[in-house]
Amino acid sequence: MTGMRSRRETGRFGIAGADTAGTGVTDGSNRQLRWMPPAERKRKMKIGIGSDHGGYALKQAVIAYLEEKKIPYHDYGCYDEKSVDYPEYGKKVAHAVKNGECDQGIVICGTGLGISMAANKVRGIRCALCTDCFMAEMARMHNNANMLALGGRVIGPGLAVKIVDTFLNTEASTEERHVRRVSMIEAEDDDQ
Ligand code: RB5
Numbered sequence: 001m002t003g004m005r006s007r008r009e010t011g012r013f014g015i016a017g018a019d020t021a022g023t024g025v026t027d028g029s030n031r032q033l034r035w036m037p038p039a040e041r042k043r044k045m046k047i048g049i050g051s052d053h054g055g056y057a058l059k060q061a062v063i064a065y066l067e068e069k070k071i072p073y074h075d076y077g078c079y080d081e082k083s084v085d086y087p088e089y090g091k092k093v094a095h096a097v098k099n100g101e102c103d104q105g106i107v108i109c110g111t112g113l114g115i116s117m118a119a120n121k122v123r124g125i126r127c128a129l130c131t132d133c134f135m136a137e138m139a140r141m142h143n144n145a146n147m148l149a150l151g152g153r154v155i156g157p158g159l160a161v162k163i164v165d166t167f168l169n170t171e172a173s174t175e176e177r178h179v180r181r182v183s184m185i186e187a188e189d190d191d192q
Pocket residue numbers: 052053054055086109110111112113114115
């Protein structure tokens with residue numbers, strides 16, 4: 001579609017990178033953020049975190065990092081290593097990000113695969129499974145990812161915390177080509 005964007009592209013999610021003040025920054029979910037300096041935004045940021053049993057142990061390491069950095073978070077479960085279904089937790093966190101309860105989400109299962117797939121079913125969610133810091137940086141810069149997925153049976157806590165730190169400290173690019181591509185992700189299939 002050329003020219004004016006359809007309501008589907010603009011109405012429910014906002015276009016990442018085009019807020020009402022015209023400053024070029026949104027969180028890419030269904031809500032638009034007024035522009036604020038990155039340091040201030042970080043202080044106000046609330047993280048939603050969730051895992052299944054396969055990601056539970058790694059989630060504790062990530063929570064320890066969030067607490068150390070005094071980053072507010074809400075843990076959407078699970079709360080022990082009893083076997084549970086990862087889609088429930090992926091979607092819980094995704095809905096919290098979508099409805100604005102949280103600014104960004106972190107989800108962890110054994111591989112990070114299932115829980116990221118579940119999260120990505122929620123409209124407006126761009127959940128990136130990352131196994132290194134470069135992926136985390138690009139996921140924020142180029143894809144304006146609003147959720148990060150990790151694999152508790154894939155990476156150790158040291159790397160996981162570095163990935164989380166990179167993800168939370170990288171701003172989405174406001175360059176037109178990246179903003180355009182993210183809005184293309186959000187466009188519904190039948191628009192094409
Ligand atoms: C649970 O055993 C495992 O399948 C789950 O944690 C995850 O790896 C799925 O993608």
